[in-house]
Amino acid sequence: KTPLKQSATSHSVLTEIQPDCQPLTTPPKLKEIPPADPWTPTSNLKMLISAASPEIRSREQRRGLSNNTSEVLQAKHCLQEQLSGDEYEKSQPSRKEKSLGLLCHKFLARYPNYPSTAENNYICLDEVAEELNVERRRIYDIVNVLESLHMVSRLAKNRYAWHGRHNLTKTLQTLKKVGEENKYTQQIQMIKKREYEHEFDIDGERNEEMARSFGSNEHSEMCFVELPGMEFRAASVNSRKDKSLRVMSQKFVMLFLVSTPQIVSLEVAAKILIGEDQLEDLDKSKFKTKIRRLYDIANVLSSLELIKKVHVTEERGRKPAFKWTGPEVLPSIRDTKLEATATTWVPHISESITSKEQCSKNLFPSRVKQSFTRHPSLIKLVKSIENDRRKIQSAPTSPVKISTSSDQNLSAVPSDMAQLAAISKHQLEGQSKKAKEMKMKLALECNQSSPEAVPKPEPRTAPLAQKSALTQPLGVLPPSHSSVSPIMLPHTHSGVSYAIYLHPSQAHTVTTYSPSFMLQPLPCANVTGIKSMNSKVLNKITTEEGNNHIAKEDPRKSLTANEKQTVKPESTSQKCLKRSQALQENSLIKRCRSDDKSLDTSPTFFPSGYLIPLPQCTHHGNKAGFSNKEKAGICSLQHTTYSSPIADEIPVTASELKAVNIPAFHITPLNIMVSPTSIAAAPVLSNSCLNSSNTNSAQNPSSSVLNFTLQHLGLIPTGVQVPTNPVLQHTPVSSKPENVSHSSENMNLKEEKVSKNILQLPDHELSGKYSAVTPSQQLSVPKEPQELQTVKENFFRTPGGPNTVSSSSGNSDGTDGISQGTLYIPQRKLEVSED
DNA sequence: TGATCCCGCCAACGT
DNA sequence: ACGTTGGCGGGATCA
Numbered sequence: 001k002t003p004l005k006q007s008a009t010s011h012s013v014l015t016e017i018q019p020d021c022q023p024l025t026t027p028p029k030l031k032e033i034p035p036a037d038p039w040t041p042t043s044n045l046k047m048l049i050s051a052a053s054p055e056i057r058s059r060e061q062r063r064g065l066s067n068n069t070s071e072v073l074q075a076k077h078c079l080q081e082q083l084s085g086d087e088y089e090k091s092q093p094s095r096k097e098k099s100l101g102l103l104c105h106k107f108l109a110r111y112p113n114y115p116s117t118a119e120n121n122y123i124c125l126d127e128v129a130e131e132l133n134v135e136r137r138r139i140y141d142i143v144n145v146l147e148s149l150h151m152v153s154r155l156a157k158n159r160y161a162w163h164g165r166h167n168l169t170k171t172l173q174t175l176k177k178v179g180e181e182n183k184y185t186q187q188i189q190m191i192k193k194r195e196y197e198h199e200f201d202i203d204g205e206r207n208e209e210m211a212r213s214f215g216s217n218e219h220s221e222m223c224f225v226e227l228p229g230m231e232f233r234a235a236s237v238n239s240r241k242d243k244s245l246r247v248m249s250q251k252f253v254m255l256f257l258v259s260t261p262q263i264v265s266l267e268v269a270a271k272i273l274i275g276e277d278q279l280e281d282l283d284k285s286k287f288k289t290k291i292r293r294l295y296d297i298a299n300v301l302s303s304l305e306l307i308k309k310v311h312v313t314e315e316r317g318r319k320p321a322f323k324w325t326g327p328e329v330l331p332s333i334r335d336t337k338l339e340a341t342a343t344t345w346v347p348h349i350s351e352s353i354t355s356k357e358q359c360s361k362n363l364f365p366s367r368v369k370q371s372f373t374r375h376p377s378l379i380k381l382v383k384s385i386e387n388d389r390r391k392i393q394s395a396p397t398s399p400v401k402i403s404t405s406s407d408q409n410l411s412a413v414p415s416d417m418a419q420l421a422a423i424s425k426h427q428l429e430g431q432s433k434k435a436k437e438m439k440m441k442l443a444l445e446c447n448q449s450s451p452e453a454v455p456k457p458e459p460r461t462a463p464l465a466q467k468s469a470l471t472q473p474l475g476v477l478p479p480s481h482s483s484v485s486p487i488m489l490p491h492t493h494s495g496v497s498y499a500i501y502l503h504p505s506q507a508h509t510v511t512t513y514s515p516s517f518m519l520q521p522l523p524c525a526n527v528t529g530i531k532s533m534n535s536k537v538l539n540k541i542t543t544e545e546g547n548n549h550i551a552k553e554d555p556r557k558s559l560t561a562n563e564k565q566t567v568k569p570e571s572t573s574q575k576c577l578k579r580s581q582a583l584q585e586n587s588l589i590k591r592c593r594s595d596d597k598s599l600d601t602s603p604t605f606f607p608s609g610y611l612i613p614l615p616q617c618t619h620h621g622n623k624a625g626f627s628n629k630e631k632a633g634i635c636s637l638q639h640t641t642y643s644s645p646i647a648d649e650i651p652v653t654a655s656e657l658k659a660v661n662i663p664a665f666h667i668t669p670l671n672i673m674v675s676p677t678s679i680a681a682a683p684v685l686s687n688s689c690l691n692s693s694n695t696n697s698a699q700n701p702s703s704s705v706l707n708f709t710l711q712h713l714g715l716i717p718t719g720v721q722v723p724t725n726p727v728l729q730h731t732p733v734s735s736k737p738e739n740v741s742h743s744s745e746n747m748n749l750k751e752e753k754v755s756k757n758i759l760q761l762p763d764h765e766l767s768g769k770y771s772a773v774t775p776s777q778q779l780s781v782p783k784e785p786q787e788l789q790t791v792k793e794n795f796f797r798t799p800g801g802p803n804t805v806s807s808s809s810g811n812s813d814g815t816d817g818i819s820q821g822t823l824y825i826p827q828r829k830l831e832v833s834e835d
Numbered sequence: 836t837g838a839t840c841c842c843g844c845c846a847a848c849g850t
Numbered sequence: 851a852c853g854t855t856g857g858c859g860g861g862a863t864c865a
Binding site: 094095096125136137140141144157158244245285288289292293 | 853854855856857858859862863864
């Protein structure tokens with residue numbers, strides 16, 4: 001049968017992850033095949049035939065491929081099984097053979113991980129379904145999750161474009177950001193806590209729960225997160241009523257990205273995704289359905305090797321879970337920068353604020369509410385807006401764009417630019433005052449910070465970025481090292497800032513790494529970004545979940561785990577104590593020690609105050625206003641409410657909002673010297689430009705300091721020295737051999753109306769445009785002082801690494817349901833076992 | 836058994 | 851009206 005042959009080819013491809021498997025011809029090839037088959041005049045007929053003996057074929061194929069790797073093994077197993085029952089063979093392809101995971105492998109095998117622009121990577125669902133001998137329905141399942149990762153995008157009915165992993169990094173970054181905004185971390189904690197309480201059947205103090213759920217749930221609604229380049233196209237083609245799978249898939253991924261041990265149990269995921277768990281009417285059936293769906297998603301994510309199945313063992317028993325095995329997701333440079341700009345940092349601040357909203361909540365409870373109420377659409381809007389903003393920002397600076405005068409799109413830009421510039425100016429002025437104030441504060445709070453360190457205020461504000469910025473563990477830069485501190489400090493001064501003082505205990509929370517916290521006498525120590533590295537270790541090892549402990553109480557109390565617990569008002573805490581105590585004492589102590597070592601410094605003091613720039617929060621809102629017109633309308637209203645000082649000052653029209661958002665824009669026309677080869681780098685540069693503009697290169701810490709810091713953070717091995725050029729540094733950290741082909745697949749960007757896109761980059765690559773910077777790309781970027789600065793900032797900012805999770809602790813005001821030291825999650829012992 | 840999750844009905848949409 | 855998508859959950863398999 002001819003069809004088999006086709007499938008055979010795909011199987012061979014199955015072998016594994018080889019990125020470049022036949023990048024070129026997949027689509028055409030597929031097409032060819034059908035004609036080859038004499039027996040099937042019609043596709044339908046063919047389908048039928050294939051259906052008749054799919055298992056047989058697959059078997060044959062597998063045998064042929066027996067030399068292949070893991071896949072083969074499975075196949076063999078299947079075969080063996082079947083062998084035992086000869087007669088049955090035909091009847092049972094065995095469920096596994098039909099599994100979505102396997103199907104997905106086949107599907108993925110057909111397309112290169114990094115398709116070149118040249119080839120037309122179109123996917124015809126019908127063809128694929130046919131070739132893979134599956135019903136179209138199944139293909140939808142796969143495509144939907146791929147779409148959620150922007151690995152494919154729908155061009156038209158029955159037609160998709162294959163992007164492979166080009167956009168993956170960017171997508172993940174975006175998802176992570178959104179996840180943080182949604183306070184998924186806190187939600188997870190909540191759920192765990194609840195479970196815990198449930199176990200003990202403790203006094204049903206629903207009050208807290210109610211409050212908590214209240215806070216956490218609201219945003220559970222979220223729309224499909226789009227990438228800058230792709231959304232429009234897709235939107236034009238199909239209605240965006242996207243519901244489940246796509247969105248669910250994204251949310252699921254977010255959970256991994258914001259979790260510190262990057263392990264998510266199905267149960268927790270399902271609850272969060274359902275979102276209504278608050279009501280406690282855990283609809284059994286609904287829950288069950290959710291789980292089912294999650295399995296579907298997990299299967300394809302597994303095929304993509306982004307996650308893998310594991311089991312977490314708790315007192316309760318073994319629970320299915322998945323562990324993130326995908327790339328570490330670092331905040332994009334751009335984002336980081338923005339964040340930096342947006343937020344003012346105090347070195348010691350260990351607190352992390354997940355979202356601006358959170359900030360706003362804390363600061364202004366009353367107002368906050370509004371912001372919280374973000375409608376699902378809002379989030380989306382914000383996202384898209386942000387994206388737009390980025391584009392715009394990058395545009396001016398991006399060399400390519402400049403060079404390409406030919407762009408028609410550019411024409412639009414100028415006017416916008418002008419507006420933005422004007423606005424930004426305005427902002428700057430306002431901010432500058434505040435900046436001064438900030439400086440003052442900083443100076444007071446941290447002796448270390450030298451006046452020079454304080455950069456001038458930057459115009460650009462990055463709303464979203466804020467959250468992450470706060471996340472930074474102050475510990476990274478020990479206060480004692482005054483020289484260093486300046487670096488750490490974000491130079492941004494967004495206008496009004498508020499100082500929040502955290503208790504040491506809270507500081508703990510901040511730490512990405514929860515387990516260690518409690519014991520640490522010195523908050524700073526905890527702060528140390530121990531980050532994600534741990535996660536690896538954690539595997540198979542017992543890990544505690546729900547590490548975040550938030551305590552409002554006096555810091556001293558929190559010094560030790562025991563003490564801390566004692567402090568806790570809740571009865572639960574006691575119980576928790578019992579359970580967790582032993583554990584804490586054991587492993588935690590170890591960790592602490594190690595931490596201490598690394599930290600060495602010991603600022604005994606914990607001035608953990610951090611300044612939160614309100615304006616930025618506002619900006620967030622502003623952003624929303626910014627992008628899509630339609631959305632803009634909606635957004636603008638809400639945002640207005642945000643009420644940041646700045647916002648107030650400025651009329652809130654949508655257009656204005658836009659301007660506000662883009663402040664960075666004018667900033668510096670960077671003279672970016674980009675190496676010709678690295679077009680992709682351009683975006684990066686632009687980012688750096690923005691940030692760096694304020695920053696003096698002089699401020700940069702000595703390389704030795706940098707090295708020291710990095711080493712302590714575990715970002716680089718002790719022996720390693722970071723080259724002067726930070727950019728290069730990056731490589732070790734994130735570099736994965738994903739070679740970034742600068743080539744961009746030329747997704748039909750043209751379609752995008754976005755004039756702002758300056759992306760006239762010759763290669764049009766999505767990644768390039770959007771600044772999805774891959775490690776390799778970064779490398780290619782010529783060193784610039786500014787860039788250096790940026791990189792450094794990134795490092796410092798993300799001591800926690802990809803895993804850095806903003807802890808929930810932030811809300812001291814309790815506005816947020818979760819906040820209030822009340823959120824205490826008992827540590828539980830988790831055993832993660834791989835399957 | 837509980838964990839997985841295939842299968843395909845059928846509704847919501849698009850054309 | 852018909853074809854495409856894809857939510858959904860019964861119930862078969864797997865471990």
